[in-house]
Amino acid sequence: MKLTADLVASVDLTDRQRETMFALMDRHYDAVSPEVFETDLAEKPWVILISDPTNGELCGFSTQMMFEVEVEGRSIRALFSGDTIVDRNHWGDQALAHVWGRLALSLIDSHPGVELYWFLISKGYKTYRFLPVFFNEFYPRYDQPTPAVAKTVIDALAVARYPHEYDPQAGVIRAGSGQYRLRRGLADLTPGRLRDDHVRFFEACNSGHVHGDELCCLAPLTRANFTPLAYRVIGPEPVALVVP
Secondary structure, three states: OOOOOEEHHHHOHHHHHHHHHHHHHHHHEEEHHHHHHHHHHOOOOOEEEEEEOOOOOOOEEEEEEEEEEOOOOOOOOOOEEEEEEEEEEHHOOOOHHHHHHHHOOOOOOHHHEEEEEEEEOOOOOHOOOOOHEEEEEEEEEEOOOHHHHHHHHHHHHHHOOOOOOOEEEEEEEEOOOOOOOOOOOOOOOOOHHOHHHHHHHHHHHHHHHHHOEEEEEEOOOOHHHHHHHHHHHHHOOOOOOOOO
């Protein structure tokens, strides 16, 4: 990793940090509005900030929150990632994944006995591709159908967050007129990329991603569900991350 990342409370962000975060979104997405950006930030208690240690430049961020829903009479909780971007000049750096993994493990350890998931909505194949790298079990996926119990959880989480935009048949959040869209040329699906089974599956499930549609994805948050590669990215068994 050449970059560093820190988990901070969103209320502690400086005006300069917020301005730089918005500028990062605006460089990489079309249809970004200050109002939508501020709304996302206001409801997320945590932000992972990614910086270049050589000059202190903010190179990316990801907003994070937990929320709870009831599914068939039982309570479940989900970690949910909101606005997320890493400057394209630093794609491939693992700083964000390192701190996000530490956050997830800390939440697992601090919620024993709780049915816990990561609820991921993906408008780009790069985001979806994170799932097979980090998790043994996740849905939807190309090599097995989504079990009914997982689909029920996905539906409940999606409806709770996006009651009007969620299309349960497709498992996709349909983009409204103000939805962000990745700028052309940033994550286009080339024939070479489509040779990857996971990427090809993402395209088949979410052909409207170019318009901002987002595929709803789910991964159980348990220590056993992280892959060996995930643990290499997260690093040696850390002291519990102090969640702001």
